[in-house]
Amino acid sequence: MNDNFYDKVIEIVCKIPPGKVTTYGDIAEYLGSRKSARMVGWVLNKQKGNPKIPAHRVVNRKGLLTGKIHFEGINLMQELLENEGIEIKNDQIVHLDKVLWKPKENL
DNA sequence: GGAGTGACACGGA
DNA sequence: GTCCGTGCCACTC
Numbered sequence: 001m002n003d004n005f006y007d008k009v010i011e012i013v014c015k016i017p018p019g020k021v022t023t024y025g026d027i028a029e030y031l032g033s034r035k036s037a038r039m040v041g042w043v044l045n046k047q048k049g050n051p052k053i054p055a056h057r058v059v060n061r062k063g064l065l066t067g068k069i070h071f072e073g074i075n076l077m078q079e080l081l082e083n084e085g086i087e088i089k090n091d092q093i094v095h096l097d098k099v100l101w102k103p104k105e106n107l
Numbered sequence: 108g109g110a111g112t113g114a115c116a117c118g119g120a
Numbered sequence: 121g122t123c124c125g126t127g128c129c130a131c132t133c
Contacts, residue, residue: 005129005130006130028128033128033129035127035128035129036127036128036129036130037128038127038128038129038130039128039129039130042129042130043130046131
């Protein structure tokens with residue numbers, strides 16, 4: 001169902017501009033507590049089958065593509081990010097600070 | 108109805 | 121500097 005938390009995470013992820021990424025902690029922090037970062041991943045896990053959710057733009061605090069393991073193709077997530085101009089090295093975002101996008105800055 | 112799980116993050120040893 | 125344990129909230133079995 002479209003609960004607040006559920007819908008909130010999806011809305012934020014959908015608003016991530018191309019060439020930018022965000023972290024679970026930032027989304028969780030925007031929702032209330034960054035401790036709820038796990039909930040963010042959980043929501044995406046439920047919506048991972050939804051192509052409208054650019055989950056590949058969501059990474060952990062280290063910029064590591066942790067979510068890629070849930071993608072169909074292990075390289076899919078990296079390719080999508082590289083396609084947007086984000087440089088990935090060893091499954092990790094190189095210039096994370098330059099591509100980092102925070103919901104608070106846009107919302 | 109109770110217990111376990113999960114795409115994380117932080118503090119302390 | 122690295123490793124371990126804890127907290128968080130909602131869902132599923």
